[in-house]
Each structure stands twice: as structure tokens, then as C-alpha cells.
Amino acid sequence: MAQALSMDLRSRLLAAVDSGLSCRGAAARFGVAPSKAIRWEAQRRETVDFAPKPQGGDMSSRPVEERAADIPAI
Helix, strand or coil, X not given: CCCCXXXXXXXXXXXXXXXXXXXXXXXXXXXXXXXXXXXXXXXXXXXXXXXXXXXXXXXXCHHHHHCHHXXXXX
């Protein structure tokens, strides 16, 4: 799995957006995909935090855990 981009890059890109550059323009300046800049700006608007979200984890046991009450104990 790929590593999250650094907080330094995120903060510099969002500072450029704050100074009047568009998300697409800031993405081109810092060499990231425009969708990343747009997502970071949206995340900051919604949560005031732009830190990377957790990655990975166990996704296969969730359906079993949701139905745990229906599975008889042996």
C-alpha cells in the first residue's frame, strides 16, 4: 500500500490555495493530482483537519461481526 503524502506538502499546498491559487493550480505547482488537492481542501472545510486518514485494516471480518448475534455459539 502506498504511503500518505507528507503533512508538509499538504500544508504548503493548502497555504497556496488560501493565498488565492485554485486547487488545480496548486496541484500543478506541487506536482500532485488535482483530485488530491480538491479532496484535501474539502476535508479541511468539513473537519478543519487535513491529516491523512488511517489506511488498511481488517475489512473481511466486518460482515461476520455485524451478524454475530445471529451466529449460534458452540
